[in-house]
Amino acid sequence: xxxxxxTTPTGRAHQPPPSPDAGVVAWARKHLFSSPFNTLATxxxxxxxxxxxxxxxxxxxxxxxxxxxxxxxxxxxxxxACWPFIAHKLxxxxxxxxxxxxxxxxxxxxxxxxxxxxxxxxxxxxGRRWQVVYTFLIxxxxxxxxxxxxxxxxxxxxxxxxxxxxxxxxxxxVGIVASFPIAILLALARRSDLPVVRWTAIGFIxxxxxxxxxxxxxxxxxxxxxxxPSGVTVDKLMRALIGVAVFSGAYLAEVIRGGLQxxxxxxxxxxxxxxxxxxxxxxxxxxxxxxxxVIPGIVNSSIALFKDTSLVLIIGLFDLLGxxxxxxxxxxxxxxxxxxxxxxxFAGAIFWxxxxxxxxxxxxxxxxxxxxxxx
Amino acid sequence: xxxxxxxxxxxxxxxxxxxxxxxxxxDPRVRGxxxxxxxxxxxVAFAYEIVSNVTDNLARQQIASGxxxxxxxxxFDISQRLIAYSxxxxxxxxxxxxxxxxxxxxxxxxxxxxxxxxxxGIARLSSNAVISSLAAIYxxxxxxxxxxxxxxxxxxxxxxxLPDPRNSVVLPFSSYIxxxxxxxxxxxxxxxxxxxxxxxxxxxxxxxxxxxWSRRHRLATGRTAPVVPLAVAILLGAPAAAYAVAGMPFTFxxxxxxxxxxxxxxxxxxxxxxxxxxxxxxxxAFIAENVRSGIEGVPKGQTEAAAALGLSRAQAMxxxxxxxxxxxxxxxxxxxxxxxTKNSSLAVAIGYPxxxxxxxxxxxxxxxxxxxxxxxxxxxxxxxxxxxxxLMNWFNARxxxxxx
Numbered sequence: 001x002x003x004x005x006x007t008t009p010t011g012r013a014h015q016p017p018p019s020p021d022a023g024v025v026a027w028a029r030k031h032l033f034s035s036p037f038n039t040l041a042t043x044x045x046x047x048x049x050x051x052x053x054x055x056x057x058x059x060x061x062x063x064x065x066x067x068x069x070x071x072x073x074x075x076x077x078x079x080x081a082c083w084p085f086i087a088h089k090l091x092x093x094x095x096x097x098x099x100x101x102x103x104x105x106x107x108x109x110x111x112x113x114x115x116x117x118x119x120x121x122x123x124x125x126x127g128r129r130w131q132v133v134y135t136f137l138i139x140x141x142x143x144x145x146x147x148x149x150x151x152x153x154x155x156x157x158x159x160x161x162x163x164x165x166x167x168x169x170x171x172x173x174v175g176i177v178a179s180f181p182i183a184i185l186l187a188l189a190r191r192s193d194l195p196v197v198r199w200t201a202i203g204f205i206x207x208x209x210x211x212x213x214x215x216x217x218x219x220x221x222x223x224x225x226x227x228x229p230s231g232v233t234v235d236k237l238m239r240a241l242i243g244v245a246v247f248s249g250a251y252l253a254e255v256i257r258g259g260l261q262x263x264x265x266x267x268x269x270x271x272x273x274x275x276x277x278x279x280x281x282x283x284x285x286x287x288x289x290x291x292x293x294v295i296p297g298i299v300n301s302s303i304a305l306f307k308d309t310s311l312v313l314i315i316g317l318f319d320l321l322g323x324x325x326x327x328x329x330x331x332x333x334x335x336x337x338x339x340x341x342x343x344x345x346f347a348g349a350i351f352w353x354x355x356x357x358x359x360x361x362x363x364x365x366x367x368x369x370x371x372x373x374x375x
Numbered sequence: 376x377x378x379x380x381x382x383x384x385x386x387x388x389x390x391x392x393x394x395x396x397x398x399x400x401x402d403p404r405v406r407g408x409x410x411x412x413x414x415x416x417x418x419v420a421f422a423y424e425i426v427s428n429v430t431d432n433l434a435r436q437q438i439a440s441g442x443x444x445x446x447x448x449x450x451f452d453i454s455q456r457l458i459a460y461s462x463x464x465x466x467x468x469x470x471x472x473x474x475x476x477x478x479x480x481x482x483x484x485x486x487x488x489x490x491x492x493x494x495x496g497i498a499r500l501s502s503n504a505v506i507s508s509l510a511a512i513y514x515x516x517x518x519x520x521x522x523x524x525x526x527x528x529x530x531x532x533x534x535x536x537l538p539d540p541r542n543s544v545v546l547p548f549s550s551y552i553x554x555x556x557x558x559x560x561x562x563x564x565x566x567x568x569x570x571x572x573x574x575x576x577x578x579x580x581x582x583x584x585x586x587x588w589s590r591r592h593r594l595a596t597g598r599t600a601p602v603v604p605l606a607v608a609i610l611l612g613a614p615a616a617a618y619a620v621a622g623m624p625f626t627f628x629x630x631x632x633x634x635x636x637x638x639x640x641x642x643x644x645x646x647x648x649x650x651x652x653x654x655x656x657x658x659x660a661f662i663a664e665n666v667r668s669g670i671e672g673v674p675k676g677q678t679e680a681a682a683a684l685g686l687s688r689a690q691a692m693x694x695x696x697x698x699x700x701x702x703x704x705x706x707x708x709x710x711x712x713x714x715x716t717k718n719s720s721l722a723v724a725i726g727y728p729x730x731x732x733x734x735x736x737x738x739x740x741x742x743x744x745x746x747x748x749x750x751x752x753x754x755x756x757x758x759x760x761x762x763x764x765x766l767m768n769w770f771n772a773r774x775x776x777x778x779x
Contacts, residue, residue, distance in 0.1 A: 031504045038503055045505035196411035200418070210760035211753045212717035218735050219753075222745040226432045227425045307521040314724055321524050328531065340532035348520050348528070355519035 060345075071336035082342045085334050089327055093346070096163015096318055102155060105146050106166055112139060112146075113173065121361065123368065136177060159237040163318035165350065167237070171309040171319065175244040176302050182249030187256040188282060201253075208250035213308050216243045221315040240312045248305045255297035259290030295369065299362035303355050310351070321347050429746065436743075444742045445470065451737055453728045455644050466738055473733030474755065480647065480729060481716040484654040488715060489708075491655060492662025499667045510663065518660040523721050525657055530649035530725045537645075540636045549629040551637045557648050560627040561641035568625055574617030581613075582606045646727035650719065658715045662708060669704035670696065709767040713760055720756075730755060 032042040063080030065073050074082035086093075095103055116139045119131035147170070150156035162170070189201035208216065220243030224234065234242075263286055271281035291298075313322030324343040327334065399405050433440055445467035452462050457475040460468055498510035517525075535554060537544065543551040543558075550559045589602045630640025673696050681691035722729035723736055731752060739748045 031502055034502070041501075041503050042505050045503070045509050048509060049505070194407045194411050196414055200414065206761075207753075207757065210757040212720040212731070212756060214720045214723065214731055215735065215749060215753050215756065218731075218739075219749050222739070223749055226429050226745060229428050230432060230435060303519070307519075310521040310523045311721075313523075321521065321527070325527060325531075337536055340536070341528065344524060344528040344532055348524050351521055351524060352516065352519045356515065359515075359519065 059341075065338075071334040071339060074336040074338045074342075077337070079336070079338045081345065082334075082336060082338045085327075085336075085339050085342055086346050088334075092327065093164045093320060093323055095166055096323060097161045098157060098163070098166065099155075099161070102149070102157055105149070105154070105157075109143055109146050110169075112142065113169070123365075140174075140177070159235050162237065164323045165320045167312070167317060167322075168306075168309050168319040170237075171241060171244055171312055171317075172302075172306045174241050175248050175305050175309070178241070178245035179247075179249035179252050179305070182245060183252035183256050184287070186249060186253035187260060190253065190257055191260055205250045205253055208247055209254070213244075213247050213311050214314060216247045217311060217315050219243065236315070237317060240315060240317055244305065244308070244312070247308075248301065251304070252298065252301050255294050255301055256290065258297065259292075259294035260286065262293055263290050292369070296362045296366045299358055299365070303358045303362075306354055306358070307351065320350060438743045440744065440747070442747055444738075444744055444747070447742075449738070449741075451741070453733060455647065455728055466742070469738060470730070470734050470751070473728060473730040476728050476733075477716075477719055477722075477730040480650050480654070480719045480722065480727070483651045484658065484715045484719065485712050487651065487655040488658040488662055488711070491659035492711075493666050495659060495663035496666025496670075499663060500670055514660045514663050517656055518664070520657075522653060522657045522718055523724055526649055526653040526721055526725055529653050530645065534645040534649055541634070543632055543637055545632070550640075551630060551632055552648075553637065554645070555637075556642045556645045558630040558637045558640040558642045560629045561639070562625050563628050564625050570620075571614065571617045571625070575614050578609050578613030581609050585609070644727070646722070646725050649725055650722050650727050650729075653721075654715050654718055657718070658711050661711050661714075665704050665707040665711065666700075669700040672703045673699045705770060706767060709763060709770075713763055716759055716763075717756060 033039045059080040061080075063078060064083055065079055065081070066083050068074060068082075068084040069088075071082070071085070073084060091100070091103070095106055098106060116131070116135035119125060120135050125131065145151060145154070147162070147166075148157060148159070186201050186205055189197045190205065192198045192201070217240060220239045221236070224239055224242070228234065267285055267289065268281065271285040276284065309319055310321040312319050313325065318326060324347045328340045328343045446465055448463060449466050449469040450462050451469070453460055453469065453472050455476060456472045457479060458468075458472060460472045495510045495513055498506050499514065501507045501510070537552060537554045540553045540555055543553040546552055546557075548560065550557065552558070585602050585606055589600050592598070592600050628639050630637050630642075677695055677699065678691060681695040686694065719729055720731040723732040726732065735748055735752050739745060742748070
């Protein structure tokens with residue numbers, strides 16, 4: 001080797017080093033077969049992966065039923081997924097019992113919301129101010145008018161008829177948007193110098209965070225009507241929204257407080273030195289920095305909220321999971337041993353896609369932000 | 376206000392009171408007190424409004440108030456009870472049954488989720504690409520699905536789809552699972568059990584003393600005594616010897632599959648199995664992430680320093696990496712335990728008789744006393760939360776980095 005290099009020094013320079021660390025085989029040797037135990041683990045892992053993958057394909061494709069008009073098609077023992085159940089119920093799962101002639105309103109709302117969310121979530125788009133105004137001021141009003149109707153010639157659709165993915169998205173999005181101002185106020189109050197304000201916030205946040213969401217929803221559904229003067233009633237969906245927004249607000253407040261604490265003291269003092277009032281200081285100096293810092297935390301708490309929306313079925317609303325569960329449990333036409341799993345897998349896939357998408361978004365943002373912070 | 380004016384001159388000037396008032400209005404201390412006073416008044420007014428509305432509504436709907444209902448006869452059965460209960464007992468007793476059921480499922484879930492979570496978290500960090508990918512898939516799939524959906528899938532699609540008792544599925548350790556639940560061997564106590572228990576306790580005490588001595592010995596001499604085999608011998612030997620000497624103080628009653636049913640053994644309700652499995656798998660995904668970030672959070676220099684000191688890899692892990700990783704892992708881990716406990720309230724959706732299901736479900740429907748019932752339920756969870764966070768703060772204070 002040494003003599004070789006001496007004779008043709010330049011000819012060899014372009015060859016890759018004879019490294020044991022390069023190439024597929026070397027990678028496999030290092031990462032999969034570095035020791036007898038490791039080799040065993042590799043084969044065990046591959047076996048598990050193969051077992052899972054084949055079981056899934058077997059259930060979802062090979063043994064699945066793709067056509068049929070009712071549950072009898074799927075009643076044969078050993079049947080996999082019962083896909084016609086999903087196909088026949090798809091409208092119900094997306095819109096609930098929303099009247100068929102009015103479904104375009106829901107579709108339009110989905111599109112408008114997607115535009116708003118895209119505007120807010122994609123970084124570095126121009127016209128940020130208008131996007132925020134559109135998403136947080138115009139969209140809620142338009143959405144309410146569009147979905148409920150009763151004005152502008154749109155027929156009224158009561159919230160009892162809403163269901164499926166529509167309710168899931170309404171609860172999740174309204175919950176996130178409404179919990180935001182609650183959270184900011186609570187976070188600022190918890191950091192306040194005024195003892196009464198601070199202790200009120202601490203008490204409220206810890207109380208809400210200490211109890212399960214179900215008890216908050218029970219409270220909103222059975223206690224709230226008792227709190228109101230007689231004659232005043234609140235829509236069931238509205239009550240759930242209040243419960244969810246308050247619950248999520250307390251968790252989000254702690255996320256935002258983390259951001260507030262991370263802002264160096266000098267920023268607060270500099271704002272004071274400039275003669276800004278408390279609200280100017282918060283609005284112009286502190287909150288913009290603090291909120292940017294905790295965007296990943298905000299997305300994480302949105303993911304938690306999105307999953308939590310499924311709990312509204314316990315107080316009798318039919319969100320995506322609620323309506324799938326109802327179709328499984330009480331629709332005799334589609335009764336078969338393979339219907340339940342099919343329904344749950346379908347609903348699970350939708351929930352998973354939303355949550356996984358959000359968590360990927362949060363990770364990408366985190367990388368982006370940490371790039372800016374790196375020195 | 377002109378400079379150099381004497382106080383007397385300022386007092387005498389017309390309109391001075393207005394200036395003083397203005398400076399009062401802009402005084403942050405005065406403003407703070409005023410704001411707090413307003414807040415207190417608002418809270419009191421709000422509370423008054425609610426209380427008067429509630430009294431009104433209760434009177435109109437003729438709902439009783441107060442906690443007297445806890446003394447009344449419940450009149451309903453509960454499918455799983457850890458303490459003696461029958462439907463002639465009081466609502467208060469039913470509350471305790473629900474509470475113990477909640478604690479049971481939370482305890483089981485916490486233990487199992489910790490084991491699975493640590494295993495998956497460590498697997499996630501494995502240098503073996505297949506193992507770490509499998510762990511990643513587990514985490515990414517399970518933590519992005521609502522726990523309630525998992526409970527439904529396990530309970531309605533899997534457990535309710537199991538065969539009837541006659542065709543029970545046979546599991547290892549002579550256990551059976553069927554649509555009525557999971558039946559496992561049941562430990563039976565015999566005379567002499569006390570002696571056995573005492574022997575086990577003495578064994579544990581000896582091992583603890585050995586651990587303390589070995590630590591002192593290591594700190595004093597810098598040498599590690601080979602205590603591990605001795606500890607294992609004591610841990611296994613003491614109970615085994617006691618078991619033999621006391622004449623088999625407990626045995627397992629294995630269930631048997633009869634013609635129509637599984638008899639004997641200990642049957643766990645399908646609701647309990649579903650709830651424990653669902654909560655465990657869901658929480659384990661989060662614990663795995665905490666474990667991973669905890670171990671990754673220990674700087675690489677620590678591993679290298681341990682190697683430079685001549686510690687073996689196992690020693691470096693046990694003495695350097697894990698203690699520091701635990702400091703990062705424990706606070707979020709406690710949060711996961713709390714989340715699991717709170718999520719156990721999802722029991723109400725599949726009919727497991729936990730606190731929320733028994734108390735905020737059945738008892739609320741029977742008595743209509745929404746306010747008392749919900750307040751008591753919330754108070755229970757609050758006490759659990761506060762107790763856990765106090766414990767965590769204590770642990771944190773003990774573990775905290777002592778900075779100089």
